[in-house]
Amino acid sequence: MNKQQTSEERLWDYIDGISSPQEKTVIEQLVQTDGEWKAKYHELLDVQQLLQSTELEAPSMRFTKNVMEEIAKLHIAPATRNYINKRIIWGIGAFFITIIVGFLVYGFGQIDWTAQGDSKLPIDLSNVDFSKVDYSKMFNNNLVNAFMMLNVILGLFLLDRFLANKRKKFQEEA
Amino acid sequence: MSTGLNDNELISRVLKGDQQAYAGLVNRYQNYVFTLALRFTRNREDAEEVSQDVFVKAYRSLADFRGASKFSTWLYTIVNTTCITFLRKKRLEVHSLDNEKVFEVADSIDSGMRANQVEQKSRLAMVNNAIEMLNPDDAEILTLFYKGEQTLEEIAVILRIEANTAKVRLHRARTRLKEKMEKHFAEELKDLN
Numbered sequence: 001m002n003k004q005q006t007s008e009e010r011l012w013d014y015i016d017g018i019s020s021p022q023e024k025t026v027i028e029q030l031v032q033t034d035g036e037w038k039a040k041y042h043e044l045l046d047v048q049q050l051l052q053s054t055e056l057e058a059p060s061m062r063f064t065k066n067v068m069e070e071i072a073k074l075h076i077a078p079a080t081r082n083y084i085n086k087r088i089i090w091g092i093g094a095f096f097i098t099i100i101v102g103f104l105v106y107g108f109g110q111i112d113w114t115a116q117g118d119s120k121l122p123i124d125l126s127n128v129d130f131s132k133v134d135y136s137k138m139f140n141n142n143l144v145n146a147f148m149m150l151n152v153i154l155g156l157f158l159l160d161r162f163l164a165n166k167r168k169k170f171q172e173e174a
Numbered sequence: 175m176s177t178g179l180n181d182n183e184l185i186s187r188v189l190k191g192d193q194q195a196y197a198g199l200v201n202r203y204q205n206y207v208f209t210l211a212l213r214f215t216r217n218r219e220d221a222e223e224v225s226q227d228v229f230v231k232a233y234r235s236l237a238d239f240r241g242a243s244k245f246s247t248w249l250y251t252i253v254n255t256t257c258i259t260f261l262r263k264k265r266l267e268v269h270s271l272d273n274e275k276v277f278e279v280a281d282s283i284d285s286g287m288r289a290n291q292v293e294q295k296s297r298l299a300m301v302n303n304a305i306e307m308l309n310p311d312d313a314e315i316l317t318l319f320y321k322g323e324q325t326l327e328e329i330a331v332i333l334r335i336e337a338n339t340a341k342v343r344l345h346r347a348r349t350r351l352k353e354k355m356e357k358h359f360a361e362e363l364k365d366l367n
Contacts, residue, residue, distance in 0.1 A: 009345050018326070018341075047352050050301045051320045056205035057212050059222050064200045067229045071196060074230070076189065079237035 007037065011044050100151060107144065181245040188236060200229055203246065206322055207253055213313035214257035216306065220264075228256050247328045250318060254332055257310075300362045304354045312347035319344055 013019045014027040030037040179187070179198065187195035207228050211221040232252050239248050305313050318324045318332065326344065330337040355362075 008349070012345055012348065043352075044348075047348060047355075050297065050355075051316060051348075051351070053297060054301050054305070054321060055298055056321055057209045057218075057221075058205050059208040059218075059225055063204055063208070063222065063225070064197055067200050067226055067233075068194075068197055070226065070230050071193065071233045074234055076236050077234050077238075 007040065008044065011037075011041055015041075015044055015048050096151075096154065099147075103144070103147060103151075182241060185236060185239060185241075185245065188233075196233055199232075199245070203249055204229075206246065207249065209321065210250065210253045210314060210317055211257055213305070213317055214261060214310045220260070224253075224256055224260050227260075228253050231256065243328065243331060246322065247324060247331055250322060250324065250332045254314070257314075261310075297362075300355065300359045304351055304359060307354050307358070308347065308350055311343070312350055315340070315343050315347050316351065 010019070010023070010027060014024060019027060027037075031041045032038070179195075181199065181202070184195050184198045188199075204225065208221055208225045211224040211228070212218065215221045215224060228249070232249055235252075239245065305316060308316070315329060315333070318329050319326075324332065326340045327337045329344075330340040333340060333343075335343075
């Protein structure tokens with residue numbers, strides 16, 4: 001059954017013209033040499049022709065007139081991109097970046113760098129033993145945790161948008 | 175007259191204030207939009223109402239059409255959302271791909287008046303009746319692919335799904351259509367062969 005479905009899907013891809021050149025050659029050979037494939041191919045081709053022969057339904061004769069009468073009372077709405085001010089978007093972005101930077105400065109300020117037992121300043125990171133640094137003050141604040149969660153969610157949302165745009169561009173190029 | 179102009183030229187005219195140019199777009203796409211609406215509503219009156227709504231919405235949002243896709247693809251996206259909203263308003267169930275109830279309903283419809291309607295044994299009537307028996311999702315994708323001149327990628331944009339999902343849905347829709355025709359129009363199929 002599964003094999004049957006696969007062969008049918010491969011044949012539909014061939015009929016729709018979306019098979020790869022190699023697959024196309026394979027299908028052509030199968031249709032010529034295998035009776036089962038040949039019969040299935042002609043069966044699907046009949047369905048294809050029937051579907052192509054269907055006609056569109058038409059609305060009433062007055063349809064265009066009705067639409068034109070309806071839109072005569074309306075105005076075209078301004079494009080969305082025109083009334084969303086880019087400065088507002090940049091402003092929101094700048095706000096979140098400032099908050100994130102502020103949070104990081106605050107967070108690192110809360111870390112007890114001397115907990116490792118050495119009084120050296122943390123500027124020289126090569127001398128800092130990170131396993132002994134006390135991070136507890138940074139993560140024991142509910143507000144900070146909630147804020148971090150919010151940022152993670154926003155970050156994931158932006159990543160999703162970014163990847164979706166990339167995929168769309170890739171598909172358009174393909 | 176604006177009938178010789180392509181879609182983008184007509185849109186450009188409408189955006190410049192020539193409202194009458196919009197009639198060119200309505201004339202060009204009314205059958206496509208109406209057929210798609212009919213696949214959902216299964217009722218000519220409702221389909222006409224939905225189609226009119228689609229063209230009014232498209233007119234109001236015309237400034238948002240950026241030409242990144244074909245006008246028809248953009249318009250069918252509006253058809254899809256308007257039909258779904260319409261069905262929700264009517265409190266009809268939006269049938270999912272695997273909803274067996276749809277088939278039961280289709281079968282019950284078929285056992286009554288459909289058989290008589292197909293007496294004419296015409297090729298077109300048979301396919302149209304078989305499409306009517308499908309659930310709206312299947313009927314829509316078949317109409318978009320075969321009559322709406324949309325590629326699988328464009329259908330994916332309209333239905334807001336992946337292109338591969340659109341391909342799978344199209345395969346399933348064709349399989350179901352074939353099953354419907356074999357089950358309900360076996361005699362007509364024999365006559366055609």
